[in-house]
Amino acid sequence: MDYRDLKIGKYGLPTWDALIPNVLHYLGDGNAKNSKMIFKDIADSLNLPKDLREATYPNNPNANMIEDRVKWAISELYTGGALERPSRGVYKISSIGKGLLKLDDVKLTRNKVHSLPDYVNHRNELKERNKIKGVAEKEDVEDNNDDNFPEEMNVIDNLITQTDKYNNEIAANLLKRIQDAEPAFFENLVVKLLVKMGYKGPNGSSKVTQKTNDGGIDGIINQDPLGTSTVYIQAKRYKDDNVVQRPAIDGFFGALSRVHADRGVFITTSHFSSSAISTAKNFSIVLIDGIQLTNLMLQYQVGVQVKKHLDLFEIDEDFFED
Numbered sequence: 001m002d003y004r005d006l007k008i009g010k011y012g013l014p015t016w017d018a019l020i021p022n023v024l025h026y027l028g029d030g031n032a033k034n035s036k037m038i039f040k041d042i043a044d045s046l047n048l049p050k051d052l053r054e055a056t057y058p059n060n061p062n063a064n065m066i067e068d069r070v071k072w073a074i075s076e077l078y079t080g081g082a083l084e085r086p087s088r089g090v091y092k093i094s095s096i097g098k099g100l101l102k103l104d105d106v107k108l109t110r111n112k113v114h115s116l117p118d119y120v121n122h123r124n125e126l127k128e129r130n131k132i133k134g135v136a137e138k139e140d141v142e143d144n145n146d147d148n149f150p151e152e153m154n155v156i157d158n159l160i161t162q163t164d165k166y167n168n169e170i171a172a173n174l175l176k177r178i179q180d181a182e183p184a185f186f187e188n189l190v191v192k193l194l195v196k197m198g199y200k201g202p203n204g205s206s207k208v209t210q211k212t213n214d215g216g217i218d219g220i221i222n223q224d225p226l227g228t229s230t231v232y233i234q235a236k237r238y239k240d241d242n243v244v245q246r247p248a249i250d251g252f253f254g255a256l257s258r259v260h261a262d263r264g265v266f267i268t269t270s271h272f273s274s275s276a277i278s279t280a281k282n283f284s285i286v287l288i289d290g291i292q293l294t295n296l297m298l299q300y301q302v303g304v305q306v307k308k309h310l311d312l313f314e315i316d317e318d319f320f321e322d
Contacts (some may be wrong), residue, residue, distance in 0.1 A: 003047060003048050006019070011052075011055060016072035019042065020110070020112075022042050022046075022070075024093065026038060027091065030092065030098075032092040035074065042070045048066060052066065076110075076114075082094055082097035085180065096116065121240050125291065126169065129172065129291055130164070159312075171291075171298055178237065178269055178293075178303075187208050190218075190219060190235045191219040191233060194206075194219075194233065199221050199223060200222070205221075205222045206221045207219065216255030219232070231263055231265060232256055233264070233266075234265075234266045234267070235268070236248065236267070241270070244273065248266075249276045249279045250279065253285065256283075263286075264285045265287075266288070268287075268290065269290040269293065270290055
């Protein structure tokens with residue numbers, strides 16, 4: 001394949017969406033492959049001249065441009081459910097991706113990927129997150145790293161807005177990763193999160209219950225050494241369309257009653273129905289849905305790490321005063 005046969009974007013390189021067919025065909029054999037190998041092999045297959053193959057971003061000389069666009073295509077396909085991630089840094093084609101391969105390459109477009117149900121759910125989730133944060137919707141762009149900043153906004157407001165948008169994207173991707181993980185991983189995660197939030201106290205204890213006899217309780221946090229103040233946790237790792245209904249809240253309340261508990265936290269990766277919310281309020285059960293969960297994970301840095309610190313300076317007026 002010659003790169004000049006593809007749609008060309010900024011810097012004279014194929015756009016990320018032009019590489020969608022390449023990624024699907026490369027993974028079409030069904031084998032799981034390392035992401036770095038995918039980036040390199042697809043980039044090498046485009047017959048780029050040396051200067052374009054080795055081109056990096058002006059503000060990030062460590063990032064190879066064409067491999068970054070392959071990475072972006074993989075990310076979008078993964079978000080749309082066309083790729084699976086069986087382990088860290090490893091991807092394979094899914095049944096949805098195999099279905100896409102039945103189409104002509106000219107139909108494997110950005111719009112096609114963005115119309116996949118999983119991708120639509122992802123965008124709707126981002127809209128909800130941005131609405132909560134009061135952030136304007138992010139415009140769709142052909143190439144990543146090419147966002148234009150509104151000129152009328154001052155620098156600080158613009159940085160805050162762009163940071164919120166970026167972190168909302170990370171939170172949405174984090175939720176998908178959690179939904180794809182094993183239930184036991186999720187149960188350990190929520191206990192770690194509540195401990196990080198301070199529920200264990202300085203001398204308390206925490207544990208995940210045994211699967212065979214948890215009785216509807218997935219985690220327990222004792223807030224003091226004697227266990228006189230205890231938080232009981234139920235964790236449900238559900239997909240977005242599997243809404244937690246009232247019977248699940250009733251069942252958790254029954255489990256709390258059996259241990260004479262007066263407080264419980266029900267955490268899910270999906271959402272709660274209106275009847276579940278009203279029932280939990282009557283039972284004094286705290287509910288945390290997927291959006292709240294991942295926002296808390298970012299706030300308390302559980303499962304994430306700070307990527308970059310930016311220092312903004314201003315004149316120290318006191319320094320210049322007599």
